Amino acid sequence: MSTGADARAADTARAEVSDTELAELRTTVRNFLSTRADESAVRAAMDSERGYDEKVWSQIAGELGLPALALPTEYGGDGCGLVELSVVIGEMGRVLLPSPFFSTVVLAATAVVASGDAGAAERLLPGIAAGTTTATRAAPPRAGSWEPAAGALGVRVTGSGSEREVVLEGTAPLVVEGAAADVALVVADGPAGPTLYEVEATADGVTRTTLRGLDLTRRMARIDFRNAPARLVGRPGGAALAVARVLDVATTALAAEQVGAARACLETATAYAKERMQFGRPIGSFQAVKHKCADMFARVQVADAAAVEAARAVDGAPGSPDPGVAAAVAHAVCSEAFMAVAAENIQVHGGIGFTWEHSAHLYYRRAKASQLLFGGPAVYYERLLRRAGV
Amino acid sequence: MPSEPDDKGMDQFVAEVRAFLDANATRRAHVGDEVVWGEGEDRITYFSTDPPEVEAARVAAAKAWQKVRYDNGFGWITGPPEFGGRNLTSLHDLVYDSLEAEYDVPDTGVLSLIGLGMIGPTILAHGTEELKRRYLPAMYAGRIIACQLFSEPGAGSDLASLATRAVRERDGWVLNGQKVWTSVAQHAAIGLALCRTDPEKPKHKGITAFIVDMSAPGVDVRPLRQMSGGAEFNEVFLTDVYVPDDHRLGPVDGGWGVALTTLMNERASVGGEGAGPAGRAVGLQFLTELLRANGRQADAAARRRLAELFADQAASEYLNRQALRRFRAGEQPGPEASVSKLMYAQNLTRGAHFAAEIVGPRLVADTGEWGTFSWTELLLATPALRILGGTEEIMKNILAERVLGLPKEPGIDTTSPFRELRRSGRTGA
Numbered sequence: 075m076s077t078g079a080d081a082r083a084a085d086t087a088r089a090e091v092s093d094t095e096l097a098e099l100r101t102t103v104r105n106f107l108s109t110r111a112d113e114s115a116v117r118a119a120m121d122s123e124r125g126y127d128e129k130v131w132s133q134i135a136g137e138l139g140l141p142a143l144a145l146p147t148e149y150g151g152d153g154c155g156l157v158e159l160s161v162v163i164g165e166m167g168r169v170l171l172p173s174p175f176f177s178t179v180v181l182a183a184t185a186v187v188a189s190g191d192a193g194a195a196e197r198l199l200p201g202i203a204a205g206t207t208t209a210t211r212a213a214p215p216r217a218g219s220w221e222p223a224a225g226a227l228g229v230r231v232t233g234s235g236s237e238r239e240v241v242l243e244g245t246a247p248l249v250v251e252g253a254a255a256d257v258a259l260v261v262a263d264g265p266a267g268p269t270l271y272e273v274e275a276t277a278d279g280v281t282r283t284t285l286r287g288l289d290l291t292r293r294m295a296r297i298d299f300r301n302a303p304a305r306l307v308g309r310p311g312g313a314a315l316a317v318a319r320v321l322d323v324a325t326t327a328l329a330a331e332q333v334g335a336a337r338a339c340l341e342t343a344t345a346y347a348k349e350r351m352q353f354g355r356p357i358g359s360f361q362a363v364k365h366k367c368a369d370m371f372a373r374v375q376v377a378d379a380a381a382v383e384a385a386r387a388v389d390g391a392p393g394s395p396d397p398g399v400a401a402a403v404a405h406a407v408c409s410e411a412f413m414a415v416a417a418e419n420i421q422v423h424g425g426i427g428f429t430w431e432h433s434a435h436l437y438y439r440r441a442k443a444s445q446l447l448f449g450g451p452a453v454y455y456e457r458l459l460r461r462a463g464v
Numbered sequence: 465m466p467s468e469p470d471d472k473g474m475d476q477f478v479a480e481v482r483a484f485l486d487a488n489a490t491r492r493a494h495v496g497d498e499v500v501w502g503e504g505e506d507r508i509t510y511f512s513t514d515p516p517e518v519e520a521a522r523v524a525a526a527k528a529w530q531k532v533r534y535d536n537g538f539g540w541i542t543g544p545p546e547f548g549g550r551n552l553t554s555l556h557d558l559v560y561d562s563l564e565a566e567y568d569v570p571d572t573g574v575l576s577l578i579g580l581g582m583i584g585p586t587i588l589a590h591g592t593e594e595l596k597r598r599y600l601p602a603m604y605a606g607r608i609i610a611c612q613l614f615s616e617p618g619a620g621s622d623l624a625s626l627a628t629r630a631v632r633e634r635d636g637w638v639l640n641g642q643k644v645w646t647s648v649a650q651h652a653a654i655g656l657a658l659c660r661t662d663p664e665k666p667k668h669k670g671i672t673a674f675i676v677d678m679s680a681p682g683v684d685v686r687p688l689r690q691m692s693g694g695a696e697f698n699e700v701f702l703t704d705v706y707v708p709d710d711h712r713l714g715p716v717d718g719g720w721g722v723a724l725t726t727l728m729n730e731r732a733s734v735g736g737e738g739a740g741p742a743g744r745a746v747g748l749q750f751l752t753e754l755l756r757a758n759g760r761q762a763d764a765a766a767r768r769r770l771a772e773l774f775a776d777q778a779a780s781e782y783l784n785r786q787a788l789r790r791f792r793a794g795e796q797p798g799p800e801a802s803v804s805k806l807m808y809a810q811n812l813t814r815g816a817h818f819a820a821e822i823v824g825p826r827l828v829a830d831t832g833e834w835g836t837f838s839w840t841e842l843l844l845a846t847p848a849l850r851i852l853g854g855t856e857e858i859m860k861n862i863l864a865e866r867v868l869g870l871p872k873e874p875g876i877d878t879t880s881p882f883r884e885l886r887r888s889g890r891t892g893a
């Protein structure tokens with residue numbers, strides 16, 4: 075089970091955010107992204123060396139303060155919950171914003187917070203909140219499940235100065251925005267079992283290699299560790315709990331991103347169905363096309379409900395379902411929905427939808443990559459059953 | 465559904481409901497979703513398949529329990545006090561339902577699904593004071609059952625093409641025509657009938673709504689056997705049936721607006737339908753027990769399908785919860801509620817077929833083993849869920865046209881006089 079219960083106890087003091095406040099947050103982020111991250115800007119960023127626009131990233135942090143939104147107040151954050159963060163991430167998903175936001179704020183920061191390590195939090199979170207530190211989390215690759223199986227992590231501790239200062243050896247083959255991160259949080263096989271460590275990306279013995287990716291708007295890298303210095307985060311052997319929490323938060327945030335992107339596909343398809351004329355009428359008046367759009371809408375509505383409910387649950391909102399179950403439901407439902415909607419969007423467009431110039435393939439790529447990022451259907455359905463106690 | 469912790473009024477309401485239920489019903493041994501495999505009645509009922517005498521006893525029990533509810537202030541929780549209501553919110557209604565589900569009480573679906581859920585709100589919205597006083601308390605006190613006389617042989621999805629005629633005579637109207645698929649008509653004292661009053665106007669503009677006394681001369685109810693075996697729906701023939709003008713709902717030729725009220729409530733009630741025996745049967749707990757009882761709990765293919773089912777069910781439940789939250793915040797349900805209806809039909813259908821696959825040949829014939837052949841009831845009911853309350857295609861048209869704003873089907877005639885339309889089936893006039 076997840077550590078949701080602890081998080082809930084800590085979070086109950088937070089007042090529930092109103093729909094109006096959420097709508098305002100959404101408008102702010104949407105307005106910002108519509109000028110700074112329109113399709114041509116996204117394409118320029120995805121073709122750039124780094125894979126994202128550093129100026130936009132620094133504005134996201136400096137002008138909007140978004141990385142700080144859901145971080146604890148004692149480390150420079152605003153102390154909001156996943157409900158608010160989901161709105162932001164949904165908007166980023168909507169435009170497929172290339173950015174280290176997800177890797178830094180969701181994957182890395184959550185791991186630090188969940189580790190319960192105050193020292194690490196003090197070291198890392200203020201920089202993340204201010205947008206001056208980018209980070210990521212290197213996942214155990216083999217099972218693809220992100221759930222650490224001792225002895226199979228691909229990275230292990232080969233020497234240590236002390237319990238807190240070790241050296242790592244091995245490879246993390248698929249790291250989200252790994253090349254751009256200043257800091258990588260690595261789950262490695264330590265003397266006490268799977269343990270979380272912090273590695274400076276520029277340290278000796280750390281090699282980052284950008285990989286050719288399916289998803290052109292989210293970069294993946296391999297990180298090789300050869301005698302790389304690393305610092306303990308949390309307890310030795312304590313990675314498992316932190317990982318469970320990170321998974322619940324990350325899959326819930328990803329679900330919000332998937333819904334934002336899926337809704338963009340639905341809107342693009344619907345707009346095209348209204349304007350494209352064939353046989354003397356808009357194609358959207360043909361029922362086969364019309365019903366495709368209705369199906370897309372239904373999927374997006376249900377996925378949206380799943381993502382919102384999971385965020386509420388992980389935040390510990392009163393009357394919400396078990397966070398582990400809700401997060402797993404959202405991950406499955408939103409992954410499937412986005413994939414289906416991204417695929418149908420291409421079909422509604424016909425030939426133009428199959429061109430490089432059209433945005434449809436960018437969403438299709440993100441849909442498949444995000445569906446598989448945490449293991450894919452076989453893994454997430456099985457995890458759902460386990461979370462539900464079956 | 466738990467109450468909000470800060471809501472004192474709700475806590476009081478919960479206590480009041482508990483006290484009422486404890487005094488008037490027995491609490492179930494197994495509460496909530498808890499499943500004890502092999503225990504209890506081996507039935508997964510959706511539509512009744514019982515012989516008439518059993519059915520009659522069930523209807524009598526339903527009416528009796530509704531009267532007890534009503535006498536204690538729980539007959540019409542959201543209704544106005546002058547007609548026997550409590551003037552509380554839909555959330556109170558839901559809280560009541562979830563508490564009552566812990567007790568062994570008669571199923572009141574025969575009264576509530578159509579009469580109290582759809583016809584009552586329509587009378588409340590469009591009826592004269594006199595009509596409301598006359599029928600609403602009687603309905604919510606369980607004295608009379610109401611049915612929905614909308615569909616006709618020639619008018620189903622295209623309800624506005626209905627042909628049953630109402631012609632002015634003396635202080636009222638004379639009705640002639642045929643209705644069909646009328647659920648619970650055999651038990652009903654009144655029906656809400658849509659009739660053609662002006663065939664020279666376009667189809668939506670010449671319809672008027674009436675409350676028909678089902679015992680009036682000329683009303684002939686004939687049961688229709690359903691594919692599930694029982695006969696819950698009927699044909700209703702109307703031959704020179706006199707209806708006084710004070711039984712008209714809404715303006716003359718303004719019946720389409722009345723019908724929309726009914727249909728809105730219908731979609732909300734079908735999609736929002738809670739667990740019930742069928743919902744529980746396709747829920748995670750029961751299906752997990754089904755896998756276990758059949759030695760399939762480690763079967764990867766079965767687990768995968770179970771997980772897919774559960775994910776969609778849970779997400780649909782979240783969707784309904786959120787709709788309820790918005791409803792509480794004062795938002796009216798819109799056409800997007802059709803998504804709930806689509807999901808409800810889909811989830812029950814997939815659940816029934818999943819169970820059938822696990823049970824295998826023991827679904828082909830009754831071997832007497834608990835939890836096997838009983839799935840046939842649900843399997844034979846689910847096709848109706850994709851038809852009643854608006855077919856899947858119609859739901860998708862609504863979503864595409866009313867929510868997404870896609871163009872209407874070309875060639876659908878909404879302007880020519882009704883008389884000139886091409887229709888199938890018997891014509892009214």
Ligand SMILES: Cc1cc2nc3c(=O)[nH]c(=O)nc-3n(C[C@H](O)[C@H](O)[C@H](O)COP(=O)(O)OP(=O)(O)OC[C@H]3O[C@@H](n4cnc5c(N)ncnc54)[C@H](O)[C@@H]3O)c2cc1C
Pocket residue numbers: 361578611612613614615617619620621622644645646647648697848851852853854855856857858861
């Ligand atoms: C169990 C049950 C109980 C019912 N109870 C009642 C009741 O109490 N009172 C009452 O008034 N009615 C009741 N109904 C009737 C129900 O509302 C109708 O059956 C339904 O609206 C469909 O109409 P139809 O049967 O005439 O089918 P049709 O409208 O003839 O539809 C046949 C097929 O054509 C498709 N179709 C029709 N129009 C279109 C279109 N524009 N685009 C695409 N496809 C289309 C439909 O989707 C369907 O697949 C009940 C039905 C059932 C099954």
